Each structure stands twice: as C-alpha cells, then as structure tokens.
Amino acid sequence: MVNCIDNSGAAIVECVKVLRMKRHAKVGDRIIVVVQKQRSFGPESGPGGSVSISAANNVRRGDIRHAVVVRTAKKTQRPDGSVVKFDDNACVLINKGGEPIGSRLNGIVGSELRDKQWSKILSLAPMHL
Amino acid sequence: MERKALQRLHLTSLPGITFVRNDARVFKFCRSKCHKNFKMKRNPRKLAWTKSFRKAHGKEMTVDSTLSFAARRNVPVRYNRELVATTLKAMKRVSEIRARRERVFYKNRMQGNRQKQCEADRKLVEENQHLLPPAEREVAKELLEKEKEDMEVEGEEERMEEEEKVEKKVKGAKVKRRQRLLVGQGPEDMDVDD
Numbered sequence: 001m002v003n004c005i006d007n008s009g010a011a012i013v014e015c016v017k018v019l020r021m022k023r024h025a026k027v028g029d030r031i032i033v034v035v036q037k038q039r040s041f042g043p044e045s046g047p048g049g050s051v052s053i054s055a056a057n058n059v060r061r062g063d064i065r066h067a068v069v070v071r072t073a074k075k076t077q078r079p080d081g082s083v084v085k086f087d088d089n090a091c092v093l094i095n096k097g098g099e100p101i102g103s104r105l106n107g108i109v110g111s112e113l114r115d116k117q118w119s120k121i122l123s124l125a126p127m128h129l
Numbered sequence: 130m131e132r133k134a135l136q137r138l139h140l141t142s143l144p145g146i147t148f149v150r151n152d153a154r155v156f157k158f159c160r161s162k163c164h165k166n167f168k169m170k171r172n173p174r175k176l177a178w179t180k181s182f183r184k185a186h187g188k189e190m191t192v193d194s195t196l197s198f199a200a201r202r203n204v205p206v207r208y209n210r211e212l213v214a215t216t217l218k219a220m221k222r223v224s225e226i227r228a229r230r231e232r233v234f235y236k237n238r239m240q241g242n243r244q245k246q247c248e249a250d251r252k253l254v255e256e257n258q259h260l261l262p263p264a265e266r267e268v269a270k271e272l273l274e275k276e277k278e279d280m281e282v283e284g285e286e287e288r289m290e291e292e293e294k295v296e297k298k299v300k301g302a303k304v305k306r307r308q309r310l311l312v313g314q315g316p317e318d319m320d321v322d323d
Binding site for chain 2: 071075081082083084085086087088107108110127129
C-alpha cells in the first residue's frame, strides 16, 4: 500500500505488479497499481456537490493504473556511497505513455528520478533529495 | 560522535544514513547509535553525548569566526587550480586555529577545578575530624584555625600548601594505637604486648 502524492484523485494505491524487473521496485521504477482509497478534495470541492479535479483525470476506486515510485522507506544507495531513506512509500500515477496524470505533486521525491528519466515528475515536485 | 540535522557539504559523503522526512527535513546520522536514539524520539538536547547537548550547555565553542568558514555556498565556482590550492591551505590553517581556540576554551572551562578540589578537601578534613588519630587531631585543628585567620592576609598558594601538609599527615599516620576511652579523661593508652 503506497501513498499517492499527486492530485489525480487517489490517496492510497496498492501495488500489484512491478514492471520490467524481477525484484522489488525502487525509486524511479514503474509499477501497476490499483486504487484503494480516493482522495477527498477539501478546498477544491464546491459548496454543493463535490467538484472533482477534472473529469478526465479523476481516478476512482478500483482503477488500475501505472505509477512511478518516488519515495521508499527502504534504504537506497547513492552512487557516492551515501544511504538515503524516506519516511514512507509514495508514488505518482502516470498514464501508459509515462506522463503524470495529476498536475501537481505534494511532498518530497527522491533524486533517483533524474537518472531514470522521469524529469517531468521531478520538475513538478516541490522538493527533491 | 555527532548527530545533527545537516544539509552540509556535498563534496564529502559521510558514512551513515540520511533520513529524509516528508516535510523535507533531512537528518544525517553518523552511526546507528544516533539513528536508534532518533527513532526512540529522544531529544538530542538532553542526551549528554550529543553535539547539540554540548553546544546548548556551553561545553563547546559556539561563537567563533572560524566556525563560519564551513558554510554551504549555493553558487558554483569555476574550477581554478590556484583557487583550489589556496582553499586547501586555508582549510588547514582555519582548522589549526580552531583547534587552538578550542583548547583555550577547554582550559578556561576547567580552570576553577583546582580550587574547587582544595575546597572540597578542606571541607572533608573539617567534617571528618573523628577519623583522624587523636594526636593528629590537634595539629589539624590548629592548622585549620590558622588558615581561617590567614585567609584574608595570605594568598591561595599558601592555603593549598597547608592543606596538602595536613593531608600528608593524615595519610602518613597509619599506626593504630590501641586505646581505651576513659570517662572524663579521654583516650588512654593501653598496655599491649607487641
């Protein structure tokens, strides 16, 4: 169960498959996820009904999407030998082409994204380390 | 052995674990001791072995111009061999100076120790008169009283000297004499077949 940190509508997703490798997914790896919990929009919902982020982007419970891992609680090693670990596991939903579904990211992401060519996500991120 | 929240020099990759919290606060731990204490949510300011404790309690130099040299500068500098050479030289010199200043700081901190120790010793002798053998007791008493008189007149060295003499006497007199306390007359030597 991974936190989803973009504004695509999912709050918690469950990883069901790690693509293209026979090991655990690390930062920058692509995974297939199933949406478990939807994110309720606070400031964005109108006074009456709930205004979703945008009809195309909204992700519902049970949707199967691709995602990219951006934070792992497991220690990862950097090429300079330092070891980094984050507080939780987090991912960003993407479409089949590799473009993030949401338009904004919330929270810090790992710098390994740069090496794996997820520069779009990296540029959306408020902070990276 | 430090545990600090650092966002420090990129060039040196310290051993240890970097923990990034979700609010983007970075914590570097030099070894698992620091890491485990952090996970226990202990406040480093209260743990006597941490750097932050020592700085907060004035055990280590906090304000000094030498400390401000190692700061992160966010402007990249074009490589220049002379610049590198002078920087290395400067780093060495700065650390020399800082070491010297830290030694002075330590010395200042430890300065009152000798005096404190003497005070403690004197107090000990005063309080434990009953432990001294009777002959020495008079001598010790005399000396202590003399000291009290001379305190305003003479300097510290004299006092310390006398204190040491008393201590020597106390230590020297190890001969136990068998004694018996007589009512109204104090201790009286007994006849012992040695």
